[in-house]
Every structure is written in C-alpha cells, then in structure tokens.
Amino acid sequence: MKRHKLLNVPSIRRLPSYLQVVKGAAEEGREYISGTYIAQELELEAIQVRKDLALTGIMGKPRLGYPVQELIHAIERFLRWDIDQFACLVGAGNLGQALLGYQELKRHKLHIAAAFDVDPSKIGKMVHGTRIHSLSEFAAVKEQEGFEMAILTVPPEVAQEVAEIIVDHGIKGIWNFTNVKLKLPSHVVVQQEDLSSGYAVLSLKMAKFAR
Amino acid sequence: MKRHKLLNVPSIRRLPSYLQVVKGAAEEGREYISGTYIAQELELEAIQVRKDLALTGIMGKPRLGYPVQELIHAIERFLRWDIDQFACLVGAGNLGQALLGYQELKRHKLHIAAAFDVDPSKIGKMVHGTRIHSLSEFAAVKEQEGFEMAILTVPPEVAQEVAEIIVDHGIKGIWNFTNVKLKLPSHVVVQQEDLSSGYAVLSLKMAKFAR
Structure with a gap:
C-alpha cells in the first residue's frame, strides 16, 4: 500500500519548476546558477532547493553554484524527460x-x-x-x-x-x-x-x- | 520574498484529495472516518494525514476518528471553499x-x-x-x-x-x-x-x- 512513499513526491513536483528557471538562465547565457537564485525566483527556501536538487545526484560548487547545462541534464535524466x-x-x-x-x-x-x-x-x-x-x-x-x-x-x-x-x-x-x-x-x-x-x-x- | 513560506503548500495541496475521500465516506453513510483509512485510500502515511488535517483545526476522537460531516466542513472552511x-x-x-x-x-x-x-x-x-x-x-x-x-x-x-x-x-x-x-x-x-x-x-x- 505504502510503496509510493519511497518517492519524495513534493520534491519531484518542484523539480519541473527548477528546470524552467535553469533553462531561463541558460537562455541568458549563464554558466552557473545558485540554489539561492532558484529559491528566490520561486519563493522557496534555498535549503529546500538544494535538498531537492541533491535527489538528481548533482553537486553544487562552492561560490559558483551549479553548472547550468549539467543541472539541466541532471534534472531531465532524473525525471526521465531525456527519453521519448x-x-x-x-x-x-x-x-x-x-x-x-x-x-x-x-x-x-x-x-x-x-x-x-x-x-x-x-x-x-x-x-x-x-x-x-x-x-x-x-x-x-x-x-x-x-x-x-x-x-x-x-x-x-x-x-x-x-x-x-x-x-x-x-x-x-x-x-x-x-x-x-x-x-x-x-x-x-x-x-x-x-x-x-x-x-x-x-x-x-x-x-x-x-x- | 519568502512570505508564502508561511503556508504549508504540500499540505494544502493534499487537502482536496482528503476532502474527496471524506465525501465518499459521507455518501456511504459513514459517521466517522479515521486518518488511517484516508491514508490507505491515498497511499500516504497516517501521521502525515493527521498532521495535515490538524491544520484545519479539527481533532479526531480516540478509536472513532473524525466525525465525517464536521471534517468536510472543517476542510472546506480552511480552504475557503465554503464561500462563493x-x-x-x-x-x-x-x-x-x-x-x-x-x-x-x-x-x-x-x-x-x-x-x-x-x-x-x-x-x-x-x-x-x-x-x-x-x-x-x-x-x-x-x-x-x-x-x-x-x-x-x-x-x-x-x-x-x-x-x-x-x-x-x-x-x-x-x-x-x-x-x-x-x-x-x-x-x-x-x-x-x-x-x-x-x-x-x-x-x-x-x-x-x-x-
């Protein structure tokens, strides 16, 4: 009955909105994006954003944040949005x-x-x-x-x-x-x-x- | 910026599904419904359901659960779904x-x-x-x-x-x-x-x- 509890549904629900913000940053030509920036754009707590993004396996770099292109791929791979x-x-x-x-x-x-x-x-x-x-x-x-x-x-x-x-x-x-x-x-x-x-x-x- | 954090958005998002389960119980003529029953219907943890329902101000009764009609009104009032x-x-x-x-x-x-x-x-x-x-x-x-x-x-x-x-x-x-x-x-x-x-x-x- 509870098998779906193995997935963190609220975090998964938030990932598409992160993806959108990160894609926006990519269109602006940014190379790095911070969890704090994503959090501000979406009115969330930065700690929450970082925890959610950790699900995808990506690590941010101190003072730089996440590499934008890698982050896009990590989220898409995690959500299985990289395959038809x-x-x-x-x-x-x-x-x-x-x-x-x-x-x-x-x-x-x-x-x-x-x-x-x-x-x-x-x-x-x-x-x-x-x-x-x-x-x-x-x-x-x-x-x-x-x-x-x-x-x-x-x-x-x-x-x-x-x-x-x-x-x-x-x-x-x-x-x-x-x-x-x-x-x-x-x-x-x-x-x-x-x-x-x-x-x-x-x-x-x-x-x-x-x- | 963070003002919306004052609301527990994941809990609020779940309340409409609780309402639907409780209304289903009302249609079956049930007088009481337990958090455990709602949790099983929706594949959630019972503790989560009870925490979410506490937001509406309602208290369950030991061994009986929540009175169905009161619970419907409490959720609707909390979500402001009782007014046009x-x-x-x-x-x-x-x-x-x-x-x-x-x-x-x-x-x-x-x-x-x-x-x-x-x-x-x-x-x-x-x-x-x-x-x-x-x-x-x-x-x-x-x-x-x-x-x-x-x-x-x-x-x-x-x-x-x-x-x-x-x-x-x-x-x-x-x-x-x-x-x-x-x-x-x-x-x-x-x-x-x-x-x-x-x-x-x-x-x-x-x-x-x-x-």
Whole structure:
C-alpha cells in the first residue's frame, strides 16, 4: 500500500519548476546558477532547493553554484524527460482535446500517440495532430503504437469501467484527470491529477497576502 | 520574498484529495472516518494525514476518528471553499475553454464570471455558459462582475503583457497556466500551474513500480 512513499513526491513536483528557471538562465547565457537564485525566483527556501536538487545526484560548487547545462541534464535524466515516452489519451472531450494541444508535454518528450473516444462524431478525426480512434480498437492501436501510459479524461461515471478495459489491455500507468478514485490491480500506477489543488493554494494565498 | 513560506503548500495541496475521500465516506453513510483509512485510500502515511488535517483545526476522537460531516466542513472552511468566489479567465483557447467547462471548480464554489480573448471570432460567444469578451472591455466587465482573481491561459509570448494589463485593472491573484514566470508587483499573488509536475511523478512511479 505504502510503496509510493519511497518517492519524495513534493520534491519531484518542484523539480519541473527548477528546470524552467535553469533553462531561463541558460537562455541568458549563464554558466552557473545558485540554489539561492532558484529559491528566490520561486519563493522557496534555498535549503529546500538544494535538498531537492541533491535527489538528481548533482553537486553544487562552492561560490559558483551549479553548472547550468549539467543541472539541466541532471534534472531531465532524473525525471526521465531525456527519453521519448508514449501515451494514449482516453476521452476526447474538452479537457482531453486541450491536453492533445498542450505543448509542455511534448517539450518533455511525452508524445500522445493516439486518442480514444466512444462518440461516433469524433472517431476518425485528427485533433492537434492526434487521431481519435474508437475505444473498441484499443487493443489493435496499442499493439501498433506500443504505449503503456494512458491519460484518462473520460466522464466520471464511466471512469472505473474504462480504466479496467485499458488495464486489461496492458496499460500500466494512468494519469487520472477524473475525480474518481480508481480501484485497480496493484501493479498499475495511478497518478491523480486534481486542478482544484492549485486553486486551493491560490485561494489561501490571496486570503493571506493579496492587498 | 519568502512570505508564502508561511503556508504549508504540500499540505494544502493534499487537502482536496482528503476532502474527496471524506465525501465518499459521507455518501456511504459513514459517521466517522479515521486518518488511517484516508491514508490507505491515498497511499500516504497516517501521521502525515493527521498532521495535515490538524491544520484545519479539527481533532479526531480516540478509536472513532473524525466525525465525517464536521471534517468536510472543517476542510472546506480552511480552504475557503465554503464561500462563493469569482474569477475571470483570460485567453479562451483550448485549455481556457476546457477550464470553462471543468466542473470541479464549480463544485468548490469558484465561478468563472467572464472570459476574455482578443480573437474577434470568439468575442461575444458563450462557452460552457460563460461569455467571451474583448480584452479591451476588461475594466468595464471587472467593475460589473467584481472578480479579483484571473485564470491566465493566453499564449506564452503575450503572458507578461496581458498579466500587467489585468493587474493594472485591479486583479490581485493570478492562476498562471502559462509556462512564463511572471514579473509582477509584490502585492499580486501568482499560483503557477504546471501539469508537467503530475507527469513527472507518474513517469517516476512507473519506472519504479509498474510491472
């Protein structure tokens, strides 16, 4: 049950924002960047930044900080963003179609190889360069494209049923954008995405700090 | 700079998922729920759950746990989800339109009162019940609707410019879905949303745990 505790999830969640700051520094032609600078840019504590970056195996140099290019590679390697990964998207509604066009994922080498829906008016169409297939073709398309990850953006009332179908066909990881707590075999990894979390933080920050 | 450190952001980010588990228990007619049960449902440590819940001011009862209805109200009160809040959405592209239809936000009493874009073909249209206005009407619409929060979903190359315009017109909090680190006066709260974070966690979990 607790196996995922082996990963430091809050630290991992912060690493993409560090990567962005470091890439910004690279674009400005900087060779070194300090943990303190990253911390200031992101309103974090420097000690936290250094602890998080240590996860990637990189060491800063006294007085200089981290070499920018090495740091970029270390973070990308740690996050496995240095290798192409493939996923499918299941449920080509509003959110699903928005994710098909979301450039950030492509920049991190996540490619959505195929999308699936049950609505006949959508099947066969291309959305942001990705073809929408009938869910009944899932096994055939998966065999051809080879993805093991699925982005789940179906309506909540069918989420469990659809998740079971795609897991039966060999999906091993689900990025779950529905608000349904999926009950799946323990070999399947589920990452729950809830945009409400960001709203919760913003709402509290505004109550405390906005003037 | 560090003022936001006063908030325990990782704990706040977890509270919405607790709320969902507790509401599930309420639907099943349960009167009490234990921290251990919530922890098991979400693959967290029970001590972490109890610490996070303590933020809301609620105390569990020995052997019984937390009273379900009180816990729901305590979390909602703490997150300020017990009061209606209003926001606008700026940039009615793919992601913007998806957010206009995202039911979770409405369930937490966040109402998107108006949307803005610069594309003449979109202006005047209704998307998921919200009217799209010209950005040039921002001041007038804001005065009428009274929102102080903006959801920013414009293309990155105009994000800074648009953010400055809406802040000049009195926006005090921005939920930033662009990948741009906004430079704004310190009285403005910015919450950076990066969906890549969820992908980072999923990708690492799959590498370690998926079979």
